[in-house]
Amino acid sequence: MEASYERLLEVKDLSVAFRHGQRETLAVDRVSFSIKKGETVALVGESGSGKSVTALSVLKLLPYPAAHHPSGSIRFKNQELLGLSEAEIRRVRGNDITVIFQEPMTSLNPLHTVEKQIGEALLLHQGLTGEAARRRTLELLEQVGIPDPRTRLNSYPHQLSGGQRQRVMIAIALANEPDLLIADEPTTALDVTVQAQILALLKELQTRLGMAMLFITHDLGIVRKLADTVCVMKEGTIVEQGPAERIFKSPQHDYTRALLRAEPKPDPAPMCPHAPVVMETKDLKVWFPIKRGVMRRIIGHIKAVDGVSVAVRQGETLGIVGESGSGKTTLGLAILRLISSDGPIVFLGSNIAGLSFKKMRPFRRHMQIVFQDPYGSLSPRMSVSDIIEEGLWVHHPKMSKQERQQRVVRALGEVGLDPETRARYPHEFSGGQRQRIALARAVVLEPTFIVLDEPTSALDMLIQAQMVDLLRDLQRRCNLTYLFISHDLRVVAALASRLLVMRHGKIMEEGPAAELFKGPKSDYTRALFAAAFNLETSPEGIVAE
Amino acid sequence: MDERTTIDVPETTAQSPMGLAVLPEGHQIAISPLNKRRWQSFKANRRGYAAFWLFLVLFVVSLFAEFIANDKPFYARYDGKSYFPVFVTYPETAFGGEFETAADYRDPYLQKLIAEKGGFMLWPPIRYSHNTQNLDLPTPAPSKPTWLLTEKECKTVVERKGLTSCRDLEYNWLGTDDQGRDVVARLIYGFRISVLFGLALTLISSVIGVAAGAVQGYFGGWTDLLFQRFIEIWTAIPALYLLLIISSVLVPGFFVLLGILLLFSWVSLVGLVRAEFLRGRNFEYIQAARALGVSNRTIMFRHLLPNAMVATMTFLPFIMSSSVSALTSLDFLGFGLPPGSPSLGEMLSQAKANVQAPWLGIAGFLTVATMLSLLIFIGEAVRDAFDPRKTRG
Numbered sequence: 001m002e003a004s005y006e007r008l009l010e011v012k013d014l015s016v017a018f019r020h021g022q023r024e025t026l027a028v029d030r031v032s033f034s035i036k037k038g039e040t041v042a043l044v045g046e047s048g049s050g051k052s053v054t055a056l057s058v059l060k061l062l063p064y065p066a067a068h069h070p071s072g073s074i075r076f077k078n079q080e081l082l083g084l085s086e087a088e089i090r091r092v093r094g095n096d097i098t099v100i101f102q103e104p105m106t107s108l109n110p111l112h113t114v115e116k117q118i119g120e121a122l123l124l125h126q127g128l129t130g131e132a133a134r135r136r137t138l139e140l141l142e143q144v145g146i147p148d149p150r151t152r153l154n155s156y157p158h159q160l161s162g163g164q165r166q167r168v169m170i171a172i173a174l175a176n177e178p179d180l181l182i183a184d185e186p187t188t189a190l191d192v193t194v195q196a197q198i199l200a201l202l203k204e205l206q207t208r209l210g211m212a213m214l215f216i217t218h219d220l221g222i223v224r225k226l227a228d229t230v231c232v233m234k235e236g237t238i239v240e241q242g243p244a245e246r247i248f249k250s251p252q253h254d255y256t257r258a259l260l261r262a263e264p265k266p267d268p269a270p271m272c273p274h275a276p277v278v279m280e281t282k283d284l285k286v287w288f289p290i291k292r293g294v295m296r297r298i299i300g301h302i303k304a305v306d307g308v309s310v311a312v313r314q315g316e317t318l319g320i321v322g323e324s325g326s327g328k329t330t331l332g333l334a335i336l337r338l339i340s341s342d343g344p345i346v347f348l349g350s351n352i353a354g355l356s357f358k359k360m361r362p363f364r365r366h367m368q369i370v371f372q373d374p375y376g377s378l379s380p381r382m383s384v385s386d387i388i389e390e391g392l393w394v395h396h397p398k399m400s401k402q403e404r405q406q407r408v409v410r411a412l413g414e415v416g417l418d419p420e421t422r423a424r425y426p427h428e429f430s431g432g433q434r435q436r437i438a439l440a441r442a443v444v445l446e447p448t449f450i451v452l453d454e455p456t457s458a459l460d461m462l463i464q465a466q467m468v469d470l471l472r473d474l475q476r477r478c479n480l481t482y483l484f485i486s487h488d489l490r491v492v493a494a495l496a497s498r499l500l501v502m503r504h505g506k507i508m509e510e511g512p513a514a515e516l517f518k519g520p521k522s523d524y525t526r527a528l529f530a531a532a533f534n535l536e537t538s539p540e541g542i543v544a545e
Numbered sequence: 546m547d548e549r550t551t552i553d554v555p556e557t558t559a560q561s562p563m564g565l566a567v568l569p570e571g572h573q574i575a576i577s578p579l580n581k582r583r584w585q586s587f588k589a590n591r592r593g594y595a596a597f598w599l600f601l602v603l604f605v606v607s608l609f610a611e612f613i614a615n616d617k618p619f620y621a622r623y624d625g626k627s628y629f630p631v632f633v634t635y636p637e638t639a640f641g642g643e644f645e646t647a648a649d650y651r652d653p654y655l656q657k658l659i660a661e662k663g664g665f666m667l668w669p670p671i672r673y674s675h676n677t678q679n680l681d682l683p684t685p686a687p688s689k690p691t692w693l694l695t696e697k698e699c700k701t702v703v704e705r706k707g708l709t710s711c712r713d714l715e716y717n718w719l720g721t722d723d724q725g726r727d728v729v730a731r732l733i734y735g736f737r738i739s740v741l742f743g744l745a746l747t748l749i750s751s752v753i754g755v756a757a758g759a760v761q762g763y764f765g766g767w768t769d770l771l772f773q774r775f776i777e778i779w780t781a782i783p784a785l786y787l788l789l790i791i792s793s794v795l796v797p798g799f800f801v802l803l804g805i806l807l808l809f810s811w812v813s814l815v816g817l818v819r820a821e822f823l824r825g826r827n828f829e830y831i832q833a834a835r836a837l838g839v840s841n842r843t844i845m846f847r848h849l850l851p852n853a854m855v856a857t858m859t860f861l862p863f864i865m866s867s868s869v870s871a872l873t874s875l876d877f878l879g880f881g882l883p884p885g886s887p888s889l890g891e892m893l894s895q896a897k898a899n900v901q902a903p904w905l906g907i908a909g910f911l912t913v914a915t916m917l918s919l920l921i922f923i924g925e926a927v928r929d930a931f932d933p934r935k936t937r938g
Contacts, residue, residue, distance in 0.1 A: 357840075357841070360838065364837060369836045372829075376828055377830050377833050379851075390834065438833070
């Protein structure tokens with residue numbers, strides 16, 4: 001096909017509405033943008049801003065007929081896509097336009113080998129089979145940087161790491177040399193180090209193959225690195241669009257400006273080298289046995305946490321960073337005695353390792369936890385007030401109803417929520433608000449020590465910054481001690497007074513956060529920082545594949 | 546808002562996975578919005594919703610069976626005094642009779658006594674109870690529905706009672722069974738006892754099953770392993786044979802039968818609830834509750850049970866219909882409720898023995914079929930109501 005068109009994709013006045021029984025919600029409201037050949041356009045916005053819906057409607061991948069388009073046109077190479085039949089759009093899908101999704105764990109079929117999944121795309125659109133298909137598959141795997149592709153042909157998805165899976169997804173997407181690649185948050189579910197690798201790969205492939213890319217993300221760092229043109233979306237409309245450089249230098253719209261300002265401000269709690277130690281572990285081990293055979297003999301252990309000694313002092317924030325699988329969450333759970341572990345855990349002067357559930361109860365009032373997923377950590381069947389009250393029932397069973405309510409109201413006030421909303425249920429709140437409720441549940445007991453297990457990573461940028469401010473504010477007001485677990489180094493930098501870098505269950509490096517960020521000693525830490533702050537990849541062998 | 550949230554951008558609204566914007570709902574205190582939405586989708590299944598109401602009406606009506614089909618009037622006036630024979634058993638002497646035995650209000654002699662003293666009686670629409678024998682049958686029992694009788698067939702009875710036509714006789718709308726008992730009355734009482742039995746069996750076996758599944762799923766490990774093996778062995782026992790043996794040893798009654806059927810029916814929910822608890826115990830809000838120091842029992846009841854209830858509720862109507870058919874089949878085989886009880890299974894077995902009396906089979910079949918179909922329809926609607934794909938978002 002010769003380029004008789006100026007723009008590869010032209011979206012004009014596109015609206016998307018969803019029917020919900022009687023109700024109709026407008027998810028996207030008259031959005032227009034266009035993509036030139038070889039260009040990268042980024043759709044940026046919070047979750048719910050309609051960016052994914054916009055991108056998915058290009059390929060008609062929405063749940064029709066619940067979704068429909070009240071207005072608009074989508075022209076691809078001068079061909080209108082909106083009116084195409086299902087059979088016609090299938091010829092475009094996977095051939096001219098392909099998609100990579102966010103979740104590499106679920107976007108590959110777990111029952112098929114890598115070769116079969118890539119081969120399917122080749123068979124459908126090019127009719128390649130047998131030796132020809134295998135040759136092309138190998139070529140593709142090499143292109144996306146899978147080491148030793150010949151042995152990987154017969155691998156199943158579960159035998160690949162998250163990053164490798166995403167590479168296979170990209171190989172499938174590239175199989176038919178598309179003109180446009182839609183990438184729907186392709187790196188959100190990955191570790192920072194892997195994210196940097198995938199982004200570098202996408203960029204390299206794009207220049208080599210000359211395809212255009214529609215990149216959907218909420219991460220401005222990625223946009224800055226990757227995009228030529230940026231469309232900022234908010235509540236279903238594009239509030240600002242233009243060249244990336246211009247947007248980052250002189251944003252016009254208030255919202256864009258707010259987004260750019262939303263980076264969490266670094267202002268960690270001071271180090272308190274002389275304050276009393278709140279929590280201390282010595283050579284803590286969490287080993288999961290690997291059992292084999294009929295007799296379930298223990299043939300080895302997965303060493304999730306392998307001999308970790310930490311000490312957290314009153315009023316400080318200890319940040320624990322590392323890639324997924326490094327054992328940081330396991331460490332947090334072990335410290336709170338939520339999973340069994342080996343080695344002394346000293347909390348406020350008493351050894352709590354080995355205490356029974358009942359004997360642990362008096363300590364629980366002083367140690368609390370906030371989890372990552374704001375959707376999973378609140379029981380959907382309890383009202384906010386019930387959720388926050390629960391700890392009070394356990395630890396102050398004789399407290400009067402009135403007093404309990406007062407404590408709930410105060411806790412909600414402390415986390416910046418309207419106490420009047422306490423009769424509502426979690427689903428009526430946004431992610432950020434839910435995380436505040438989870439925080440209120442911890443704070444209501446007036447604890448001294450809180451484990452924060454990635455409390456911001458499921459949140460949008462703007463909300464993340466607010467959450468960080470709130471955590472800091474609470475810490476100062478209530479003299480709290482935090483153990484902050486995160487893979488997001490920008491957030492850690494904003495909060496942690498001391499830092500602990502973990503890998504494979506062991507401590508790689510430890511020290512005051514300010515020093516560590518300036519001059520990391522180990523290669524691993526350096527690679528981690530480069531990936532997180534500059535989205536740069538490191539030489540092979542230092543970080544995970 | 547204070548300086549913590551100076552950026553005046555509202556937080557996003559709640560999201561479902563596909564990115565549909567969900568409007569925040571208004572204040573709800575009484576029923577949770579989730580349950581409200583479930584009720585909406587229950588109603589949206591028209592057939593199930595209609596079946597639900599029809600079943601409820603039939604059940605409530607059958608609960609008052611004594612006021613619909615009974616051989617005692619609910620009110621009698623005799624000699625200026627009021628009597629309530631449905632509730633109180635009066636001796637015949639109370640109405641001027643000769644014997645101390647309980648008054649038989651269908652007896653023309655007693656009716657004459659009451660009428661002589663200027664009294665009257667208010668009867669239920671059907672003047673037979675489930676065990677009342679019609680002593681004036683024109684044909685040998687089982688006798689046809691009265692409206693099918695020819696004048697020749699009922700000539701003797703009509704003449705004896707001094708009436709003019711068959712149509713003046715006291716009606717047996719669906720005929721009588723082989724002991725001259727009214728089929729309609731037996732159906733009403735039989736429906737009631739079936740539903741009550743089904744309800745009781747369903748409730749008790751659910752409670753046991755849910756508790757067993759909960760313990761297994763929550764504690765896991767050896768508890769789970771041993772319990773699972775036990776259940777596997779238990780379910781391998783051929784239940785029907787054992788039921789037959791037990792019910793021939795024990796004197797079958799309502800509660801004995803309930804106990805026997807319970808031995809095997811509690812297993813049906815265990816696997817389901819166990820799976821829900823296994824899944825649920827790793828939820829973050831369960832972890833959070835544990836971190837709060839909430840006791841195991843409270844976590845199971847407050848946090849995990851509601852999750853398992855969805856699966857349980859979905860299954861209840863189906864368990865109930867299988868309970869009803871279990872009772873009916875035992876009755877049919879003659880190992881069920883004691884003789885004389887109004888049982889649908891017994892009516893079916895009579896129908897089998899009396900092929901010349903099709904009204905027995907047709908009436909019994911239609912009642913059982915309707916009852917079971919209604920339960921299945923309700924079950925389908927309940928399944929819709931609890932379908933997460935319909936209620937979420």
